[in-house]
Amino acid sequence: MELVVDNPYPNSSPSPLRDRYFNRELSWLAFNFRVLEEACNPRHPLLERLRFLSISGSNLDEFFMVRVAGLKGQQLQGVEERSADGLTPVQQLAAIGVKADELMARQQGIWAQLKQELAEAEFHVLDASDLGNEDTAWLQDHFNEQIFPVLTPQAIDPAHPFPFVPNKGFGLVFDLKAKGRGELIRELLMLPASLPRFVQLPGDEVRFVSLESVVRCFTKQIFPDYQLVGDGAFRIIRDSDIEVEEEAEDLVRYFRNALQRRRRGRVIRLKLERGMPSDLTALLLDSLTEGDAIITEVDGIIGIGDVSQLVDCDRPDLKFLPYTPRFPERIREHDGDCFAAIKAKDIIVHHPYESFDVVLAFLRQAAADPDVVAIKQTLYRAGKQSAVIRALIDAAEAGKSVTAVVEIKARFDEEQNLVWAAALERAGVQVVYGFIEWKTHAKVSMVVRREADGFRTYCHFGTGNYHPITARIYTDLSFFTANPKIGRDAAQLFNYITGYVTPVELNSLVISPLSLREKICEEIDREIAFAAEGRPASIWAKMNSLVDPAIIEKLYEASEAGVEIDLVVRGICCLRPGVEGMSSRIRIRSIVGRFLEHSRIMVFGNGEPLPSPLAKVYISSADWMNRNFDRRVEYLLPIENPTVHAQVLDQVMVANLLDNEQSWTLQPDGVYERIKTTGKRFNLHDYFMTNPSLSGRGAALRSHGPVPQLTIGRQ
Template sequence: MDGFDEEASKRYNNRELSWLGFNERVLQEAQNGAHPLLERLRFLSISGDNLDEFYMVRVAGLVGQLGQGVEERSADGRTPLQQLVAIEKRVAELTAGQQNVWQELREKLSESGICVKTVNDLSAEAFAWLDNHFTTQIFPVLTPQALDPAHPFPFIPNKGISLIINLRRASDGHAVRELIMLPPTMPRLIRIPGEEAIYISLESVITGFSGKLFPGYDMLNAGLFRIIRDSDIEVEEEAEDLVRYFRSAIKRRRRGQVIRLEVSADLDPVIGRDLDDVLLAPGAIKSIIDGFIGIGSLSEIVDEDRPDLKFPAYSPRFPERIRDHGGDCFAAIRSKDIVVHHPYESFEVVIEFLQQAAADPDVIAIKQTLYRAGKQSAVIKALIDAAEAGKSVTAVVELKARFDEEQNLLWASALERAGVQVVYGFIEWKTHAKISMVVRREAEGYRTYCHFGTGNYHPITAKIYTDISFFTADPRAGRDAAQLFNYITGYVEPEKFELLTMSPRDMRARLMELIDQEIDNARSGKSGAIWAKMNSLVDPMIIEKLYTASNAGVQIELIIRGICCLKPQIPGMSDNIRVRSVIGRFLEHSRIWAFGNGKQLPNRQAQLYISSADWMPRNFDRRVEYMLPIENSTVHDQILQQVLVANLLDNQQSWELNSDGKYVRVHSGDKPFNLHRYFMTNPSLSGRGAALHGDGVPKLSLKRPVRIDG
């Protein structure tokens, strides 16, 4: 590997290639015959959307570095150019895999009564309907543009799909080239009315009725292309007005440079070369797609009303502890700390908490962080209701939440109009912590109730992301939360936290201390053990400390859904570290960390934390995050002995990371266990259910499960 830092590549997986590995595992779920057909199609479309965002942000950053002559190497020793070359090769394999999966699913869907056809394949009745639909609904929206010296090449928006059609005038043979942008407001896949679900792509409809669009011309050929633009927003430190800056930056983002050009295999090669000249910047990647361009659009078919081709419907439970107190959130929390496990238990409990706070005359203040709240948010409405009821309401709205900036600007305006004190936090840091606090007047005085979440206050994603909600009335947590909010709103740096650890203040240092503690335990003859669940592990300092812990004999189990730059199972470096990734019906999103504290895990003396952070430099250095110790013994058992144990027991939707950076699927053997199915069918964490090993599920064994390639 000429030009690589060999020593670095032996210690770290490349971040970008590790992310592509995650997306390959998502694509593998589209091939998983155990899933219903439309769910497999959903996984396929997700792999397409994921890849788009990867280009818009990560690849865009590398292209930018290349353009500026930056030669700084990644942790694994690659220059930006070397990373782009490796990405291009890996993406070519991934996109070919997507098309193969689509062809397989298309055939199986057709057998099940869901067909994707062309205009020529339609019955006379269906053709007549589509003819009318094109004339009345599509034709008026289309704007063909001639491509010739008199017409400059038009601006194509991000993720825009365009047709280029070569035509010949019937009267004199004059050649014309036309470009038609597919209207982004129209469905990409048009459904023909009828019991049988027949879909036709918009581009197929346009080419099929080209005679109506271009009367007097014969269509010679047509091809499709799609672009991805740099869509990241860099915040300049000198930005004086963050709101005005983001409104301007969102507009600029729509015109970011092209990072990826996808062209259909049937596009005229001459046109392809012209597109290269017009669109591609140095370092940008061109992909020739033999199949369906814009795989993410296939999600439109997933909406088909075919419950027999989807996962069985699931309704999350409302936490029993709240019901036991007549639905009074404050009485329940005052009685005892509560943990709620989403999506198995309803996110409605979080909304209820805020709605009750808004309506309760004894509540005097609410403070809330908002990173991603969704487009139809009951959380926002509750805060507005509270402000209109005369309560003191503060909302920390994070404008830098990528791709939610525009929505967050809208929410901020609505909140301010209602009288909410809206704060935008720090210019250089994102406020990523998920915290809500409610101050209530009670007989003994003011009491603070807190909610700490590992996920966003987003009612839609809360139905598919696995996260932890923790409610407490512990005065220490209330005082810490108040200090954290004061730091964000007024830059008043906390003197000392009683429970919380915060980044970018000292979270990395605290984690290093906890790992050192396990190293000391192992070296002194005690057990050293670490279990950690998160979305990504990237930070080199933490990775090196984990390598040191492994060499000291600490047994380390990591459950990392996405990016993992650590290399496990390398003799003399990471023998005692094992890494697994869970990909299934729900998106694993909770951040939970356990340290054995001198004993094997799981044990009741373990130091257990929940957090809003992953172990990445951005979370430690450029984001406001929290980590919170779980001291309540019941909650401790529920999170450690149920959630973490179940993740390590799973053998039906888990992958294990090898020392070479490749993942292999875990084999269920004679004791299949699916953690998502378990929590869907067993008592809730906050109820009176037994721990996993009390419900007929085997205790966790440190003996590794069998693996199979694939």
């Protein structure tokens, strides 16, 4: 699959900005096309392909709820602020509409193909009207007992105005005629989110029927004295973003109110079943939109993200082989004592190949250890069943000083984070919400322990969230250290968040919004200087998104100064690579596969060919986006321990650059092309599932042999 993401208006006049930048929103859509293409990847089992299809659907919903909603707001307010590539909100919305429709059409085509292939594997998604008598009888009983009691038909007439439909609300509308009287009525039937989208039929083979198909099958039972004239299905997407007002006096109260307002946000998108009668279409348009919603006709299943329910079916033969993460041997060698292992040497843990349980073990040990006097923790996303929260509560109840920085502005986790904040406060944890206008996105734990030679600070820095579920599917790094310099920096970071005390004379950490962009530009300038001296000059970096114009321009400058630049950008990328005279030495790839590449790593050659033990290696919580540099509290941390340095550079980064099974390359014209494997195949996810890490293995390296050495031949 290829998707051009540059100038969406080929007939418009040339734009110097579009020659330098890809559009942020269209680049995101291109990423979601890459996700969708994994649903066609024959190397994936069928239900895993279906999972990618569902992810592309839920991704698109969130894109409309937030990004498209923001552009709609600008359009309605008459804002003419242009994107980095020079497009107005109106132009962007028009281009998004075209590409989103292409994406949806592709989704429906893949859904039809997958249904056919699944049927060949004795996994069927059927229409209720096609079932035999025995299955229909079973379905009738199921409908009577499990579905009918939950349904609430609502008449639509002057005495019964069209009711409120929540975000992602899915329903059916009917035109009905009274038998023998000719009287017409109109009914709305919302399908509650509490009901499964698919009903599984009994039998040896796996067979499902969609909820809407079941309801339609028993329309006569719902409306016994009426004849069906016409019907149609629909689904809406509402504006779900929350804008924080800087003058908010009480941030918690503000967000509680804002969460209630979110439910009633403006309808951004209305999906209609193709073939719906025109009068029912007009009813929905008049009742749900204010004339400015994006209307989309769907020929197939509405709400394709809901097929995720099918993936949960117990058919292991149609899924990836289970993978059990390893627990770092280094900690086992110290009898499970995290502090002893970290004190002996810095450790890096590579999730999901190594278990997130090590992070939980670190916090649980801190909670139970009588010598631990204080714990400080940032919480961005912690999940619904959070062992991290439990550990912090246990520590507070044990009399330790516990501080939790809870980011209640974490999008779509606001409500859960408010719940956790209340639970923490009840246990005696000092809960801090950070800055009103900035999000605290840095993932840091800090434990202060009383030891024989005085207090020692143990730190954990993560490139991802403290979320046990996403830690199973996101590739991230967890760095543990007892380095006193880093501990002092971490203390200043927390003081900055909790007390607005600006850090001074930091030893290792770099923090945004104070100086992160400047530090990265400084490192790029050093590489430019090496190139000018005729020395090797190179940059490797891995991130989720690259948007910031200042960084992009600095990379362009470095490219034309002779710096070789290789970037792994999973999602949005606004930099146009490979353009002669602007970015000729910049190569960009995106990796999409079994795991979601999430870690942020930055490598600067430091005058030596990469990979090199003398290279400057950093891990970070920040992508290269305007918001990460200007409106978020983030960290950048140098990796100086030789073993950890080797793992991050020689293993993780090199593997990302060697992958030729899951990688796409971004072309100068904006097309992403899947790398064509001509020689030996290399899949970085398979590699890390079968080869242990470096720093967490300890003596196991001697008994089981070293990790296979990866080599890259670019420089």
